[in-house]
Amino acid sequence: MSASNTIKVRPAAEAHGFPEKHATAVEQYTEESARVPIEIDAATKMELALRVACMPPRELRGLTVRFLDGDGKQVGQAELGEFDGDAYPGELVLEAPRRAGLHTWTAVLPAHTGDQTEYEAEATQFSFRVKAHTATVLVWDVPPAVVAGEAFTFKVGAKCLAGCRLENWRYVVNDQAGIALTSGVLGSEPWNGTAAVYYAEVAARAPVETGLHQWTISASSTDAAGLPHQDGYARLGVRSVSKPDCVVVVEAVDRATQTAIRGANVAMHPYRATTGADGVAQIHVSKGKYRVLISGPRHMPVQVDAEVTGDTSIRAKLDLDEAPADYAFWL
Numbered sequence: 001m002s003a004s005n006t007i008k009v010r011p012a013a014e015a016h017g018f019p020e021k022h023a024t025a026v027e028q029y030t031e032e033s034a035r036v037p038i039e040i041d042a043a044t045k046m047e048l049a050l051r052v053a054c055m056p057p058r059e060l061r062g063l064t065v066r067f068l069d070g071d072g073k074q075v076g077q078a079e080l081g082e083f084d085g086d087a088y089p090g091e092l093v094l095e096a097p098r099r100a101g102l103h104t105w106t107a108v109l110p111a112h113t114g115d116q117t118e119y120e121a122e123a124t125q126f127s128f129r130v131k132a133h134t135a136t137v138l139v140w141d142v143p144p145a146v147v148a149g150e151a152f153t154f155k156v157g158a159k160c161l162a163g164c165r166l167e168n169w170r171y172v173v174n175d176q177a178g179i180a181l182t183s184g185v186l187g188s189e190p191w192n193g194t195a196a197v198y199y200a201e202v203a204a205r206a207p208v209e210t211g212l213h214q215w216t217i218s219a220s221s222t223d224a225a226g227l228p229h230q231d232g233y234a235r236l237g238v239r240s241v242s243k244p245d246c247v248v249v250v251e252a253v254d255r256a257t258q259t260a261i262r263g264a265n266v267a268m269h270p271y272r273a274t275t276g277a278d279g280v281a282q283i284h285v286s287k288g289k290y291r292v293l294i295s296g297p298r299h300m301p302v303q304v305d306a307e308v309t310g311d312t313s314i315r316a317k318l319d320l321d322e323a324p325a326d327y328a329f330w331l
């Protein structure tokens with residue numbers, strides 16, 4: 001995250017109408033809109049562009065403008081470059097302050113001598129806002145259904161949009177009523193293949209009442225001395241189902257050859273399974289009416305409506321998807 005912040009230091013002639021004295025004035029602007037408060041994430045790269053003009057014109061190239069923070073401590077300096085027809089440019093890249101809030105800094109053009117004239121130092125202030133980093137919270141590996149009252153696990157992770165390490169962040173899982181169910185801390189290693197998603201495996205228990213339950217997870221920093229971060233939030237749906245008391249055996253076969261289809265997906269919401277080498281999948285479900293959807297990697301999907309009152313067998317015949325190899329071309 002970075003933001004650009006252009007500071008113009010202008011002379012008295014332009015700013016105040018006193019050509020004999022060099023005063024300075026500062027303007028901050030973004031490309032889109034003049035004089036908007038500039039916001040930047042704490043401790044991220046900050047670019048300052050500086051322009052110093054002078055009336056009447058004289059040589060300012062090589063002079064150094066110093067930047068002081070709110071405590072008067074120098075945070076950086078920029079040397080003025082070649083006159084570009086309008087002003088002398090300078091630039092400075094530095095780390096934004098770590099503390100969130102409004103910061104007012106001062107740009108100082110030091111006292112100097114030119115053409116046998118002594119010019120006093122000029123100082124001018126400008127402000128910008130430093131904000132706390134934003135963290136996003138992610139939830140994954142949540143089972144599609146859990147037997148009411150039984151234990152299950154899922155993953156929770158958090159990521160700082162500025163790329164901070166979020167190890168030891170504390171997470172809290174709340175139920176629909178806002179009551180904390182469990183809590184813990186994120187681990188010290190990022191999730192596989194990600195740069196900065198710090199995560200934990202959460203052990204929880206499905207609500208006793210069957211149905212879909214909406215839980216929320218909050219994650220927050222435990223490092224009071226660290227960079228400022230906003231708390232992150234995520235939601236997750238937990239579906240509690242009654243204990244399965246029936247077995248549904250689904251066999252997927254190719255209609256033309258009557259051979260078993262391996263790797264077919266069988267969905268009986270909220271249950272799922274995949275057929276093995278024998279084309280068979282077994283799903284434990286509770287009694288009820290189901291729409292069974294069977295789809296093979298190279299076959300057209302088939303839908304079967306079934307009322308399950310006991311152990312049940314379904315034989316599904318799937319037609320090969322005979323679309324030509326370049327089918328996608330015609331879409």
Ligand SMILES: [Zn+2]
Pocket residue numbers: 133134160161162163164227229
């Ligand atoms: Zn951060």
